[in-house]
Amino acid sequence: MNIIDFLNEQKKWTESKYNLWKAYHSDYEEYKHWQYHNPNVKTQNALEAKILRQTHVIEKGMSLSHPREKFGVQKAMELLDFIGEFVECGYNIKDSAPVMNALGVLRAYLAYHEERGFKPEEVLKKFEKYSMYLLEKEQYGIVEVNKAEMEKKVRGSFPDFFMSRHSVRQYSERTIDVEDIEKAVKLAMKAPSACNRQSCKVYFYKDKDVNKELGNLIAGNTGFDGEVQNYIVVTSDMSAFYDSFERNQVYVDGGIFTMALVEALHYYGIASCILQNGEYKERNLKFKEICKNIPENEKIILFIAIGYYKDNFTYAVSHRKNLEDVLIIR
Ligand SMILES: Cc1cc2nc3c(=O)[nH]c(=O)nc-3n(C[C@H](O)[C@H](O)[C@H](O)COP(=O)(O)O)c2cc1C
The missing domain is CATH 3.40.109.10 (NADH Oxidase)
Known part of the structure; x- marks a missing residue:
């Protein structure tokens, strides 16, 4: 390789490294801005994603061969807080499949524990105000x-x-x-x-x-x-x-x-x-x-x-x- 080709190759490689750095930096800025842990991100999608994740923790608990006895009380309380935040932000429960899913899973969760002789009173109390939204025909939780x-x-x-x-x-x-x-x-x-x-x-x-x-x-x-x-x-x-x-x-x-x-x-x-x-x-x-x-x-x-x-x-x-x-x- 002659010196000119060598220098051209080095120049290209330096540019490529700089472009890579710029792209990763832009990724960093975007993700820092949009991830739902950013307290300023209150889009419907972000709140729904948070609700979906928390709902899944509860349904996953029920789907195990040997779930922990009385599992999920804190998670269910947090989920109800997330639903409260969703409503406070002005979004409509009935228009949201993830929130309707969350309520269905919470109902299945309460029934699951009731069958096993456990009534998590604090969850029941907080859940009560959403009971009118539930759709009887849908299957939630586990199958x-x-x-x-x-x-x-x-x-x-x-x-x-x-x-x-x-x-x-x-x-x-x-x-x-x-x-x-x-x-x-x-x-x-x-x-x-x-x-x-x-x-x-x-x-x-x-x-x-x-x-x-x-x-x-x-x-x-x-x-x-x-x-x-x-x-x-x-x-x-x-x-x-x-x-x-x-x-x-x-x-x-x-x-x-x-x-x-x-x-x-x-x-x-x-x-x-x-x-x-x-x-x-x-x-x-x-x-x-x-x-x-x-x-x-x-x-x-x-x-x-x-x-x-x-x-x-x-x-x-x-x-x-x-x-x-x-x-x-x-
Ligand atoms: C990228 C990816 C990561 C996942 N990580 C986990 C995990 O760490 N633990 C787990 O139990 N399930 C995990 N899952 C399974 C999801 O919870 C599951 O795909 C989702 O709830 C949809 O359910 P389905 O696969 O039964 O349709 C993961 C799925 C994907 C695609």
Whole structure:
């Protein structure tokens, strides 16, 4: 390479680093401004997201094989405070699918505890003023499933198959057959990826100790980690991308790949629950120490708790928003 080419290359690389810094700084500014922990962010969507998350904590509690006795009182009280804040900000409960969902889940939560001889009086009292909003016909909270019934849907039409997958936090004791993982990953590899770069990898560990150590470190498996025999680790390779505009591509491709993977696992009879990766640097280094074979250039996008379906199991309904909240046509 002659000196001119060398200097041009260096100039391009310096510009590229500067653009990257600018893009990350702009991300920082935007996220700092819009995340719902910013006390100034009171949009309907932000308040609803906070309500959806809190509601999910409660429905997830009910969906476990062994929920903590009398669980969720503080969470339910906080949820009712969030609903109060929503109303104070001038938003309408009836127009909001997430708030209607929250009220439905709270009702299911109270019924769940009542069946077990527990009446959380403070929740009941605070909940009372919202009882007129409840829709009797809707099902909230948890649903019990029979595996044979579910399998008919899995082999049915595409909507039947697609709607029969749920995040499941209860698993049978049967050991995972590696061949089933291979078949599922083979299908998931059909997931689209940016310029077909296929940056994702799936790590599956047969070793019990590795899975146990992962389980101890993963944050989102509280209450059901004792039932998980295997965790899948989905990674995406940073060195498959270039320039600032591709800085989030590892997460986009990782997310699309994961969706295909959980559907494929479901098709082959494996229940799953995606688990968020907290992303803190120290924790990620620890994850890599446990796994031993994930190179530095790969980002851990998320984990998936997996296990074969039990003959009968329960899942959290996790109601969705209304179509018009998601599809905007002009
Ligand atoms: C990126 C991502 C992270 C998630 N993290 C967790 C988690 O840490 N713990 C958990 O129990 N569920 C987790 N879930 C599952 C969601 O709670 C679940 O997908 C949502 O409630 C919708 O329910 P469904 O999957 O049954 O349709 C996660 C899902 C996604 C897509």
